[in-house]
Amino acid sequence: MTVQVERKVIAILAERAGLDAADITPDASPESLGIDSMALVDAIFAIEETFGIEVPFNASAPEEGRFDISSIGAIVRAVEELIAEQAA
Amino acid sequence: MRRVVITGQGTVNPLGRNVPETLAALQAGRCGIGPLEFRDAERLSVRIGAQVRDFAPEAHFTRRQLALCDRFTCFALLAAREAVAQSGIVFGEELALQTGVVLGAAGGGVATWDESSRAVYEAGKNRVNPFVVPRLMNNAAVAHVSMEMGLRGPSFSVATACASSNHAMGQAFQMVRGGMSPVMLTGGAESMLCFGGVKAWEGLRVMSSDGCRPFCATRNGMVLGEGAAVFVFEDLEHARARGATILAEVAGFSMTSDAADIVQPSQEGAARAMAGALADAGLAPDQVGYVNAHGTGTAANDRTECAALARVFGPHARRLMVSSGKSMHGHLIGAAGAVELLACIMALREGVIAPTVGFRRFDPDCPLDVVPNEARRADVRAVLSNAFAFGGMNAVLALRKFV
Structure with a gap:
């Protein structure tokens, strides 16, 4: 499950960054991959649609939500938590 | 170049039904933002907005106008009536031929679009209201103002999203300044506060769920409002000649x-x-x-x-x-x-x-x-x-x- 979530999240982000999934490391930040705030909003929409979850994220106050976007690894973990929570 | 002055103002917005109510609210620092009330609002993630509450268009419009006017057009008409009445201007035959209407609107009849889509997609109907097109078109508000006031000069709508009405008023200013028209009605009208309208904004993730706090360290996004304001822009000499009250100069x-x-x-x-x-x-x-x-x-x-x-x-x-x-x-x-x-x-x-x-x-x-x-x-x-x-x-x- 976890490997699959990670693979799908990275594929979504890689597509927005115009990179190969293989070039994305968990410690990279979205900005360092060239994912700006609109690309991130688009990626979060794709994540919501892919996993059937709601992601709490406000581009005007990114630090306010519980969704950690500091690195790719953090995003994957946050998605996993939301899947676990929202399946319950 | 001619000097341009403002000789009339009118509005309907979340703070008031007219200019005096609005100015009193602005002076009191009253906030018009509250829970959104319309069909399916419970399905929104952002549930606040600044609505024009208890708006009863039946009290202000003919049956024919009601059939043809989206909410944004109703707001524009009421604002234009107030502005013209306050300015005291009378559009005689010659002046009416030269006077036009330039209003800003980003979305046009958003609620009309929304209702029509509901009918065909949600309710599965194969028939929609016959006036969907004339209600939703971006220039509908301009058209109804020009018709009601009998203004037959240069009229059009301006759509530049959040800058629409400033672009519209800038255009009207230049038309009066350049001598094209001695008088122009100008301003803007908008109403996006319906389920599909707010959903679209939610998608961008720039909306606040708890209030609009510009420049504050705790700000977390924007809040939508609705309404209209219309002004009479007039050549200074024309305004002076008829003894008009001058509210300000557009410089x-x-x-x-x-x-x-x-x-x-x-x-x-x-x-x-x-x-x-x-x-x-x-x-x-x-x-x-x-x-x-x-x-x-x-x-x-x-x-x-x-x-x-x-x-x-x-x-x-x-x-x-x-x-x-x-x-x-x-x-x-x-x-x-x-x-x-x-x-x-x-x-x-x-x-x-x-x-x-x-x-x-x-x-x-x-x-x-x-x-x-x-x-x-x-x-x-x-x-x-x-x-x-x-x-x-x-x-x-x-x-x-x-x-």
Whole structure:
């Protein structure tokens, strides 16, 4: 499950960054991959649609939500938590 | 070139049904933002907005008008009636041929679109209201105002998202200044507060769920509003000849394009528009006492706008009063600049600066006097009104006190 979530999240982000999934490391930040705030909003929409979850994220106050976007690894973990929570 | 003055103003917005109610609310710092009430609102993630509450169009319009007018058109008609009545202007045959209507609207009949889509997709109907097209078209409000007032000069609508009404009023200003028309009705109207309209904004993730706090360190996004404001722009000589009450002078206008990003604002484009309006009006930066900010309450706009203000006004930026009425009436999108011009005229005429309400904590990225929470008495001689739209289109008006 976890490997699959990670693979799908990275594929979504890689597509927005115009990179190969293989070039994305968990410690990279979205900005360092060239994912700006609109690309991130688009990626979060794709994540919501892919996993059937709601992601709490406000581009005007990114630090306010519980969704950690500091690195790719953090995003994957946050998605996993939301899947676990929202399946319950 | 002719001098252009404002001789009438009218409005319907979340703070009031007319100009006196609106000015009283702005002076009291009353907030018109509350829970959204319309069909399916419980399915929204963002459930607040600034609605025109208890609006009963049946009280104001004929049966035929009701069938043909979307909510944004109803607002425009009521605002235009108030503006024309207040100006005392009478459109005789010759004047009516020269007078036109230029209004801003970003979305047009959004609720009409929404209802029509519901009918065909949700309800599975194969038939829609016969007047969907004439209700939703962007120029519907302009058309109905021109028809009701019998104005047969140059009329059209302007759509530049959040800058629509500033672009419209700038255009009307230039038409009167250049001698094309002695009188123009201008402003803007918008109503996106329906399920599909708010859903679309939710998607961008720039909306606040708890209030609009421009320039505040705790700001977390914008809040939508709805309504209209319409003004009578008139050649000064024409206004004098008929003994009109002059509310303010439209002194200058400037528009720029960022040519950079579809949603992110640009400090350079905003600064160039403000500097251009000052130059067009022949104003030095230190002659301006108040700026009605675009001030949406998003992280990006407010930071960028403050940096642009600092760049244009230099050391004077610290003495300048800068406030955003969006904290009270929300963001009226295509009608924003029009409703905000009411606060600009109030500053010049009554010497009262509308506050930025909901302000809690200073943000070092916005080091300006934002007139927090309470209106202030001040004698100002000139003001700017900012509008910076998605698409990177910026439009700034300069007004001067008429003495």
